[in-house]
Amino acid sequence: MGGMKNTDWSPKRWLRIALPAVLIIVWLMAAGLGGPTFGKISDVSTNDQASFLPASAESTVAREWQLKFVDSNVIPAVVLLTSEEALTQEQLGEIAGLSKKLGGVGGVQEPEAPATTSIAGPIPSEDNKAVEFLVPIAATGEIKEVVGELRETLAASTPAGLSVYVTGPAGLTADLVSAFGGIDGVLLLVALVAVFIILLIVYRSVVLPLLVLFTSVFALCASILVVYYMASWDWIKLSGQSQGILSILVIGAATDYSLLFVARFREALHQVDSKWAALGRAYRGAWEPIVASGSTVILAMLCLLFSDLNSNRSLGPIAAIGILFSLLAALTCLPALLVAFGRGSFWPFMPKVESGRNHKHHADDTAGMTEETAADIGRGLAGVGGIWRRIGLLIARKPRMTWVVTLVILLAASSGILQLQANGVSQTEVILGQSNAVDGQRALAEHFDGGSGSPVLIVADQASQDQVLAAVEGTEGITEASVYKGGGRPDPAAEPVVKDGRVLINATLKDQADSESAEQVVVELRNQLPAIDSSVLVGGVSAIALDTNVTAQSDLFKIVPLVLLVIFLVLIVLLRSIVAPLLLIVTVVLSYVATMGVSALVFNHVFGFPGADATVPLFGFVFLVALGVDYNIFLMTRVREESLLLGTHAGVLRGLGKTGGVITSAGVVLAATFAALGIIPLLFLAQLAFIVAFGVLLDTVIVRTLLVPALSYDLGDRVWWPAKSTKFGQGSSVPATAPEPFESAQR
Structure with a gap:
């Protein structure tokens, strides 16, 4: 473009050596410090659902009161033994001896004096085909290891012919932690291999994919290091799912930003001999959209700080840190690597300086078009070939039909949202793979009350305990209820434990504690008990699940408008327009x-x-909204740049032609990285993997390729309102023989 050659960067010789060397060394140090934390980050993460609720949630307050009664923080495990036939007296005798062995497992809660054991059981089922023990596990220990030792003890000591399960909250938590075991290694490996293969196919270069992956991994190492210390200092709550999302997000985002910079660098290498001059041109063309895109995602993620769920609130800064280092790596580490390798970065197909590359025009390209449209095509699609030329011609010929048909398709797809069931699922449905705890919950429901081992906890005034207890026992869905009289084996003669004038009532549910029917029981108790005791609290596993779902739905209606507002304001500043940002917001939604x-x-x-x-x-x-806007920023910043020179119509066509390949490649890479989340056998991550992967592909292939360009072309200069139309198309025109800097990475 005009005037660029006079400003090409040509640093002194010592700087050419020192600058990339220093930057590469700094990132190597970050990788050296952050790499070892991969194996330790699970030590500072938690998967306790209760810890993610706000302090004001009723179940959270009830849990604090529960700790006063039991004097410790425990997670109950339900040990279940089942038989196809009725258990014999001999078998029952052997099973009774398991209580002492289970109590000897490290991590099992010590009994409270004068009790001799903290384990309740053995408790036989009514059909005499199952026996259960309630084993309290200290939450301060490693739940996964304790549950594993319980299972090993049972495997070695259980009478032959019995099926053995360790389930309940502790068993499910242990299996959940095991499911997250793939995050540290396998998930990252799958994502990196997928990205490498895609880049290898797209760029047909062995070196470039490695440089991009080094950049992404360095960004991830730095992110992990910062997040690890923030979690260890209790500044944030780190969960297994946040850990997995961070890895995928950084790899995907850093690769996306890197590809945009690579596209500009490759374009410049076709124009100038000096790799440093090419680097300068790449910076001038890439820094604004990369910084704008990264800033938009960071601000969108930080909107999660306004969430009431601690898990959502913590993901905000975690993701923002990841995007920040992705941004920094793409603008510092990658350029240093590219300039160090020069044209060799693209080996074996290294870009050469070309004075011009003529595109073969077909006679029917502009047949039947007005002279003005034909001129727009001549300027806008000069040097653009392949699929992007065909798409550009379609938009130029029939812009309105293109966006109307695309809009109808998207609206038809949107109708399926009426079938979305996002009201929460039970914990037994969260784990998709094989799980001893999940199998145990199903077996438990066959022989005992589904809520056995996970009671509803009611904290009530001592003065009203009898009335509250009677009301609880009379509630449909509750099979039995009793006032807490201390741990260990039940003693009918014992007095209720009283703390600060309040008692704790345990109510056993008929159905599984985290089922929808159990949550409805909690709702019913919360509706009726305050009439008896205005200060009553209803907590427990069912209440935690209910409060989590209610809070999550509240967060959705709070965060969505805030994210849209933040993105809209960023786009106004970037595009210096109101119409274009509004158009982009509507399309990504x-x-x-x-x-x-x-x-x-x-x-x-x-x-x-x-x-x-x-x-x-x-x-x-x-x-989806934050990352979807990313691609539209990449597109529309280039469209605006070209529109200032060629006019809006030609600028739209040229912007699409110049960015089409790199944005599509970036979209495929990001979709592949998020799809890697699907290897973790957890419902939430499998669903998020599909949503983001499909959504990114939909956005890059349909919305950014057809809908946004067609709408922008149809609106013409009005898309830049309130900027004056005379401002556009005043630059030097680009001849039809202008060199094509970047042909969708397919050359």
Whole structure:
């Protein structure tokens, strides 16, 4: 473009050596410090659902009161032994001896004096085909290891012919932690291999994919290091799912930003001999959209700080840190690597300086068009070939028909959102793979009350305990209730434990504690008990699940408008327009709704999922809208740049032609990295993987390729309102023989 050659960067010789060397060394140090934390970050993460609720939640307050009664923080495990036939007296005698062995397992809660054991049981079922023990596990220990030792003890000591399960909250938590075991290694490996293969196919270079992956891994190492210390200092709550999302997000985002910079660098290498001059041109063309895109995602993620769920609130800064280092790596580490390797970065197909590359025009390219449209095509599609030329011609010929048809398709896809079931799922449905605890919960429901081992906890005034107890016992869905009289084996003669004038009532549920019917029991108790005791609290596993779902749905309606407002303001500043940002916001929201509609149909009718976690719509929205705007920023900043020179119509065509290949490549890479989350056998991550992967592809292939360019072309200069139309098309025109800097990475 005119005037660039006079400003090409040509640093002194010592700087050419020192600058890339220093930058590479700094990032190597970050990788050296951050790499070892990969194996330790699980030590500072938690998967306790209760810890993610706000302090004001009723179940949280009830849990604090519970700790006063039991004097410790414990997670109950339910040990279940089942038989196909009725248990014999001999078997029951052997099973009774397990109590002492289970109590000797490290991590099992010590009994409170004068009790001699903290384990309740053995408790036989009514059909005499099952026996259960309630084993309290200290939450301060490693739940996974304690449950594993319990299972080993049972395997070695249980009479032959019996099926053995360790389930309940502790067993489910242990299996959940095991499911997250793939995050540290396998997940990252799958994502990196997928990215490498895609880049290898797209760029047909062995070196470039490695440089991009080094950049992404360095960014991840730095991110992990910062997040690890923030979690260890209790500044944030780090969960297994946040840990997995961070890895995928950084790899995907850093690769995306890197590809945009690579495209500009490759374009410049076709224009100038000096790799440093090419680097300068790449910076001038890439820094603004990369910084704008990264800033938009960071601000969108930080909107999660306004969430009431601690898990959502913590994901905000965690993701923002990841995007920040992705941004820094793409603008410092990658350029240093590219300039160090020069044209060799693209080996074996190294770009050469070309004075011009003529595109063969076909006679029917502009047949039947007005002279003005033909001129726009001549300027806008000069040097653009292949699929991007064909798409550009379609938009130039029939812009309105293009965006109307695209809009109808997206609206049709959006109708599926009415079938989205995002009201939460039971914990037994969260784990998709084989799970001893999940199998145990199913077996437990066959022989005992489904809520056995996970009672509803009611904290009431001592003065009203009899009335509250009677009301609880009379509630449908409750099989039995009793006032807490201390740990260990029940003693009918014992007095209720009283703390600060209050008692604790344990109520056993008929159905599984985290089922929808159990949550309805909690709702009923919360509606009726305050009439007896205005200060009564209803907590427990069922209440935690209910409060989590309610809070997640509240967060959705709070965070969505805030994210849209933040993105809209950033786009106004970037594009210096109101219409264009509004257009982009509407299209990404439409893309999100269409994605959720298709996802609902796939989840219900293809995968047969039981529903979705209540946080799925919010996470899907934040990632899709923020990342979807990324690609539109890449497109529209280039469109605006070209429109200032060629006019809006030609600028739209040229901007699409110049960015089409790199944005599509970036979209495929990001979709592949998020799809890698699907290898973790957890419902939430499998659903998020599909939503983001499909949504990104929909956005890059349909919305950014057809809808946005066609709408912008149809609006013409009005898309830049309130900027004056005379401002556009005043630069030097680009001849039809202008060199094509970047042909969708396919050359």
